[in-house]
Amino acid sequence: MxxxxxxxxxxxxxxxxxxxxxxxxxxxxxxxxxxxxSELVEVLWWSRDMETWKYDEVRHCGINTCRITNQRHRLPMSRAVLFYGSNIKTGDFPLPRGEHHVWALLHEESPRNTPFVAHEEFLRHFHFTSTFSRFSNLPLTTQYLPSGQALTSKDYHVSFAAKSKWAFRPSVSVAFLQSDCDTMSGREDYVKELMKYVHVDSYGSCLRNKDLPERQSFQRSAVLQNDYLNNLYSPELLRFLSDYKFMIAIENAACPDYITEKFWRPLVMGVIPIYFGSPTIKTWQPNKKSAIFVNDFPHPRALAQYLVELADNQTEYDSYRQHKLNWRNPISNKILLHNLVTRQYHIGDSSPGGSLFDKFECAVCNYVINTARNVRANSRHYNCPVEPVYAHLENREMPQNVADWRSMMEVGQCQAKILDEFFQRNYSFHEADFEAELTRRMERNQCK
Missing domain, CATH: 1.20.5 (Single alpha-helices involved in coiled-coils or other helix-helix interfaces)
Known part of the structure; x- marks a missing residue:
């Protein structure tokens, strides 16, 4: 006991x-x-273009909080380094790179400005990417589509009868609005040849034969004539263009998932886009028949013949506009519908923290805090071909500037290989070092 x-x-x-x-x-x-x-995770923007002002603030990203700065002396304390693709300088990288540093790339543009970004030798040095590719960490594939409601709304919809009433316009009314006149896709060459067979009202700088009006609905519209590039979806512009039956929508480069306002804006207006660009475009259209695709025709003359037939056939014409006319099931594309619900960014988001840069900063902040960083980017994260893809002309002629763009992309591949080697050495280098190595390889034909 x-x-x-x-x-x-x-x-x-x-x-x-x-x-x-x-x-x-x-x-x-x-x-x-x-x-x-109490020690905030720091995220550093690495861009010479941002050095003219001080950017240093605390950002609340859901349950996480980070300090976002552009002060380069904070590099040792930073967990992530942010790069903006269009402003990357080949001799300006934070080397030697610390083991704790996550590199993150934001690049929503095609490779025309920074051709080395498209190559895996460059991309594999980044943990996090935000590009137009659906395979990036923060995809921007549908960023230029304001909303699903914009697709189905009839705010700018014009009936077939109303589109056909204009006596001063031919039955095949085609609009072209473009100010970038030297593209990898051969856009200007294609439109120039199409103009031989149908009339095209060309606004903007390229092949210009008409001016945007100074007045619309009796109100002065500087947006239309002077600043349409910064007002892609202005009501004045949409109302003006919505009277057309067709609008040329050719991207400046043909990369998978690279889809700009050129495709979405005509659909928002109820105008049929004549599209060339992303080879994955049919994955994203609202319905199986929402646009006319240049690749479905052997040359511009065949496309023009189809436009003439379609312009006088109301039933067939409206079959392309079911996202406006089928009120029961306006959008049948489940991939697009899912994307509209799950996407993290789109233009026109005016909510606090809704800008592209805010979204990117918070996405990287959350990634650094929550994600194991043992995965690197690859070519699918940007996904543009080295060989420029262009719209075919009569007799398979090559557009005027394609050879120059091909050469540019080959140089970009050489640049990516040099950067890859420099990054692996992990020593600081300057622009002069990079240019000297590039010149040496080009002179010895060692870029391929």
Whole structure:
């Protein structure tokens, strides 16, 4: 009996000691956690173009908080380094690179400005990407589509009869609005040949034969004539263009998932886009028949013949506009519908933190805090071919500037290989070092 009491007392003492140890250890864990939480994770923008102003603020990203800065002296304390693709300088990288540094790339443009970005030798040095490719970490594939409601709304819809009433316009009314006149896709060459067979009202700088009006609905519209590039979806512009039956929508480059306002804007207006660009475009159209695709025709003359037939056939014409006319099921594309619900960014988001840069900063902040960084980007994260893809002309002639663009992309591949080698050495280098190596390889024909 006494042995039993002694056993119980000893057991109670052991339990008390165990509890004391647990409580003390728990206090250490809690205090350690609080100490860590008070030290904000820092995210650093690495761009010479941002050095003209100080950018240093605390950003709340859901349950996480980060310090976003452009102060380069904060590099040792930063967990992530952000790069904006269009402003990357080949001699300006934060080397030597610390093991704790996550590199993140934001690049929503085609490769025309920075051709080396398209290549895996460059991309594999980044943990996080945000590009037009659906395979990037923060995809921007449908960023130029304001909303699903914009596709189905009849705010700018004009009936077939109303589109056909204009006596001063031919039945085949085609609009072309473009100010970038030297493209990898051969856009200008294609439109110029199409103009031989159908009339095209060309606004903007390229092949211009008409001016946008200064007045619309009796109100002065500087947006239309002087600043349409910064007002892609202005009501004045949409109302003006919505009277056309067709609008040329040819991208400046043909990369998978690279889809700009050229495709979405005509659909928002209820105008049929004549599209060339992303080879994955049919994956994203609202319905199986929402646009006319240049690749479905052997040359511009065949396309023109189809436009003439379609322009006088209301039933067939409206079959392309079911996203406006089929009120029960306006959008049948489940991939597009899912994207509209799950996407993290689109133009026109005026909510706090809704800008592209805000979204990118928070996405990287959350990634650094929550994600194991053992995965790197690859070519699918940008996904543009080295060989320029262009719209075919009569007799398969090559557009005027394609050879220059091919040469540019080949140089970009050479640049990517040099950067890859420099990054692996992990020593600081300058623009002069990079240019000297590029010149040496080009002179010795060592770029391929």
């Amino acid at each position: 006494r042995l039993g009491w002694r056993y119980c007392i000893a057991l109670a003492v052991l339990v008390a000691i165990w509890l004391a140890v647990v409580v003390k250890f728990s206090d250490k864990i809690i205090n350690h956690g609080n100490a860590k939480s």
